[in-house]
Amino acid sequence: QDAAYFREHAPHYSDPYAKEPKRDPTLLVRSEQPFTAEPPLDILAQQMVTPTDLFYKRNHLPVPSPTETDPSAYKVTLSVEGQTNGISIALSDLKKLPKHSVMSAVQCGGNRRDEFSTVKQVKGGHWDAGAISNAVWSGALLIDVLESIGVSPSDPDIKHVEFIGLDKDPTTGVTYAASVPVEMALDPKSQVLLAYEMNDEELPRDHGFPLRAVVPGVVGARNVKWLSQIKFSHGECDSHWQQSDYKSFSPSVDWSNVDYSKAPAIQEMPVTSTVCSPLHGASIDASAQSVTVRGYAYSGGGRGIIRVDVSADGGKTWHDATLQTPPDQKRNQVYGWTLWEVTLPLPTQADAPGDIEIVCKAVDSQYNVQPETLDSIWNIRGLLNNSWHRITIHRGAATTS
Amino acid sequence: QDAAYFREHAPHYSDPYAKEPKRDPTLLVRSEQPFTAEPPLDILAQQMVTPTDLFYKRNHLPVPSPTETDPSAYKVTLSVEGQTNGISIALSDLKKLPKHSVMSAVQCGGNRRDEFSTVKQVKGGHWDAGAISNAVWSGALLIDVLESIGVSPSDPDIKHVEFIGLDKDPTTGVTYAASVPVEMALDPKSQVLLAYEMNDEELPRDHGFPLRAVVPGVVGARNVKWLSQIKFSHGECDSHWQQSDYKSFSPSVDWSNVDYSKAPAIQEMPVTSTVCSPLHGASIDASAQSVTVRGYAYSGGGRGIIRVDVSADGGKTWHDATLQTPPDQKRNQVYGWTLWEVTLPLPTQADAPGDIEIVCKAVDSQYNVQPETLDSIWNIRGLLNNSWHRITIHRGAATTS
Ligand SMILES: [Mo]
Ligand SMILES: [Mo]
Numbered sequence: 022q023d024a025a026y027f028r029e030h031a032p033h034y035s036d037p038y039a040k041e042p043k044r045d046p047t048l049l050v051r052s053e054q055p056f057t058a059e060p061p062l063d064i065l066a067q068q069m070v071t072p073t074d075l076f077y078k079r080n081h082l083p084v085p086s087p088t089e090t091d092p093s094a095y096k097v098t099l100s101v102e103g104q105t106n107g108i109s110i111a112l113s114d115l116k117k118l119p120k121h122s123v124m125s126a127v128q129c130g131g132n133r134r135d136e137f138s139t140v141k142q143v144k145g146g147h148w149d150a151g152a153i154s155n156a157v158w159s160g161a162l163l164i165d166v167l168e169s170i171g172v173s174p175s176d177p178d179i180k181h182v183e184f185i186g187l188d189k190d191p192t193t194g195v196t197y198a199a200s201v202p203v204e205m206a207l208d209p210k211s212q213v214l215l216a217y218e219m220n221d222e223e224l225p226r227d228h229g230f231p232l233r234a235v236v237p238g239v240v241g242a243r244n245v246k247w248l249s250q251i252k253f254s255h256g257e258c259d260s261h262w263q264q265s266d267y268k269s270f271s272p273s274v275d276w277s278n279v280d281y282s283k284a285p286a287i288q289e290m291p292v293t294s295t296v297c298s299p300l301h302g303a304s305i306d307a308s309a310q311s312v313t314v315r316g317y318a319y320s321g322g323g324r325g326i327i328r329v330d331v332s333a334d335g336g337k338t339w340h341d342a343t344l345q346t347p348p349d350q351k352r353n354q355v356y357g358w359t360l361w362e363v364t365l366p367l368p369t370q371a372d373a374p375g376d377i378e379i380v381c382k383a384v385d386s387q388y389n390v391q392p393e394t395l396d397s398i399w400n401i402r403g404l405l406n407n408s409w410h411r412i413t414i415h416r417g418a419a420t421t422s
Numbered sequence: 423q424d425a426a427y428f429r430e431h432a433p434h435y436s437d438p439y440a441k442e443p444k445r446d447p448t449l450l451v452r453s454e455q456p457f458t459a460e461p462p463l464d465i466l467a468q469q470m471v472t473p474t475d476l477f478y479k480r481n482h483l484p485v486p487s488p489t490e491t492d493p494s495a496y497k498v499t500l501s502v503e504g505q506t507n508g509i510s511i512a513l514s515d516l517k518k519l520p521k522h523s524v525m526s527a528v529q530c531g532g533n534r535r536d537e538f539s540t541v542k543q544v545k546g547g548h549w550d551a552g553a554i555s556n557a558v559w560s561g562a563l564l565i566d567v568l569e570s571i572g573v574s575p576s577d578p579d580i581k582h583v584e585f586i587g588l589d590k591d592p593t594t595g596v597t598y599a600a601s602v603p604v605e606m607a608l609d610p611k612s613q614v615l616l617a618y619e620m621n622d623e624e625l626p627r628d629h630g631f632p633l634r635a636v637v638p639g640v641v642g643a644r645n646v647k648w649l650s651q652i653k654f655s656h657g658e659c660d661s662h663w664q665q666s667d668y669k670s671f672s673p674s675v676d677w678s679n680v681d682y683s684k685a686p687a688i689q690e691m692p693v694t695s696t697v698c699s700p701l702h703g704a705s706i707d708a709s710a711q712s713v714t715v716r717g718y719a720y721s722g723g724g725r726g727i728i729r730v731d732v733s734a735d736g737g738k739t740w741h742d743a744t745l746q747t748p749p750d751q752k753r754n755q756v757y758g759w760t761l762w763e764v765t766l767p768l769p770t771q772a773d774a775p776g777d778i779e780i781v782c783k784a785v786d787s788q789y790n791v792q793p794e795t796l797d798s799i800w801n802i803r804g805l806l807n808n809s810w811h812r813i814t815i816h817r818g819a820a821t822t823s
Pocket of ligand 2: 601643
């Protein structure tokens with residue numbers, strides 16, 4: 022009897038998805054099991070801090086049950102390879118350490134995956150451009166936790182820190198896990214958190230209640246939810262999600278010749294931007310002489326956004342958007358996203374009677390830019406789509422006055 | 423009487439360029455006064471460490487005279503705004519501190535400027551793709567110097583560190599100066615050096631003898647030569663080279679509407695790569711079935727290179743180059759460049775009888791990529807050209823056998 026048998030014959034008892042939390046019906050659901058969903062783009066770009074209910078959801082496995090995540094009994098264990106075995110730290114003790122808050126956008130490695138399929142089919146769950154959101158996370162700094170228990174993983178052979186979740190594959194029992202380079206975890210500027218709050222309230226179940234890792238500036242996949250173990254290790258995490266899932270390759274690599282050992286696990290993500298409003302396919306008044314365009318921009322690794330260029334004429338003329346940058350973040354510690362807005366003059370209906378394409382591209386503090394086309398960054402898993410974002414809007418019927 | 427008068431009437435006495443050092447005739451000279459020159463690309467990519475004589479030269483002003491740079495009397499002064507006034511440190515005392523070495527590529531902000539003029543004229547000195555080189559720099563760590571004199575610029579109002587050179591405009595007397603963010607200077611990972619050696623020998627005059635700043639991972643313009651003053655300051659350096667020269671703008675900004683305050687000074691440079699061999703315009707045997715291509719790749723801010731894609735068919739097929747990465751550099755502290763080599767199969771002469779275009783593009787550890795075209799990154803000063811590098815080679819006359 023496999024998991025499917027049990028799901029069919031005793032769903033009230035063994036269905037691992039029977040106790041999933043309620044979700045906001047505004048979300049656009051991309052998968053029910055595991056649950057993945059993104060907010061509509063025009064709502065997403067309305068505010069610097071994404072409302073928690075609308076924050077995109079990307080679970081890899083069923084949400085752990087309330088029994089497993091009972092906060093009164095919750096603890097995380099910490100070990101250092103060759104040095105310290107499994108020190109348990111109660112959630113209640115973590116909450117006694119100084120509470121540190123950091124604004125950090127979290128983005129899925131597959132954000133904007135669906136666009137790639139216009140070039141060639143990719144493998145992975147559906148995503149439009151809403152698999153990113155921005156929140157304020159609060160909890161104990163990992164470096165404070167280490168100090169409080171008197172552990173210093175300063176052995177030069179310790180090169181990674183693994184985060185292991187409680188979420189478990191119902192068939193194999195394998196739990197979600199991922200790692201980041203140890204110097205990221207130990208650098209005070211990185212502000213790696215064991216977070217128990219999101220936007221000043223306790224974490225919701227979909228975002229890792231009661232405890233998750235938050236690694237500012239790093240792909241969602243390393244921000245492990247339902248955190249149960251932290252391992253300082255010589256080697257990188259050996260999970261599927263670290264070793265093969267979240268890596269990108271050349272457009273000429275296909276499933277017959279991919280060698281996962283040749284690419285590094287995605288950590289910091291490259292500079293990107295998206296037009297969120299108007300929505301792709303929206304209609305504007307036929308006589309409109311301008312349109313106000315809004316969106317987000319983001320770069321990983323603490324790189325801030327210095328400019329967003331927007332064009333309504335295929336890149337002949339670029340307009341500098343007005344930027345709303347995340348408050349109080351220092352250079353190269355810019356972990357929140359940037360919102361932007363610009364009012365674009367439109368060609369007259371006589372000059373451009375048909376659809377209008379709007380294009381955006383961002384520049385980060387390292388002056389990195391986005392690639393123009395999808396073709397040159399296409400990859401088998403459809404990851405890291407940071408090509409120029411393009412939407413089309415339609416002129417309505419001409420109004421006569 | 424201005425400087426021009428003195429140059430005309432007493433050249434042996436007042437010509438500020440009368441005492442320039444001898445240079446290697448292999449260099450391709452781009453300007454005599456101030457001296458700028460780059461090595462031929464095929465020679466440049468032959469070795470990980472660029473021979474000192476062939477290292478590209480980019481002076482902004484005349485090289486200071488031997489009298490001004492007499493090492494036995496040489497000192498640098500260090501000040502902290504609102505805290506410490508002008509502590510003088512003798513070069514001989516700097517040499518008593520631990521000698522630290524770091525491999526770091528230095529690249530001019532204008533490297534590959536000339537390509538931009540195929541789009542629209544830019545303003546700036548000529549450069550092909552050789553305005554970058556890689557060396558091992560040795561000297562005292564700036565953080566060790568601070569500790570040795572008991573100075574800690576920990577005041578949160580101190581946000582920049584200025585480096586001021588001895589090189590001086592003959593007319594105005596203004597000296598070269600530039601700054602970097604203070605957290606870069608104080609982070610041990612950045613390894614900011616007061617360097618007195620280059621490739622295990624004393625600095626040559628063209629590279630700042632007897633002392634220069636080396637800021638690994640940062641544009642050449644901040645690696646100030648003939649270093650005479652270090653100022654920890656509230657504000658960024660107010661020099662022309664910080665405030666207006668080394669900044670990039672949108673392609674839609676021109677000289678009539680440029681607002682220098684809207685763009686940050688270039689520090690870390692974006693990911694780039696260049697085909698160095700064969701040279702553009704080279705001929706290959708008519709019957710050649712493959713060609714071996716070599717080049718360099720680099721990204722600023724300590725980002726390493728993870729992949730270089732090379733194509734001989736306009737991007738339909740990409741070949742992964744074999745990388746030679748700089749030795750012993752940690753993730754996100756990769757300050758040296760990467761050399762690469764790949765043997766590309768060529769279309770048959772029957773299929774592609776004419777010229778063959780070879781294109782390369784690199785990916786860095788943040789998975790940032792290069793933009794496909796020049797148009798979208800064109801800027802008035804012709805800075806930061808990191809578009810795909812393209813060269814054309816010719817098939818020779820068909821050989822009959
Ligand atoms: Mo993800
Ligand atoms: Mo430069």
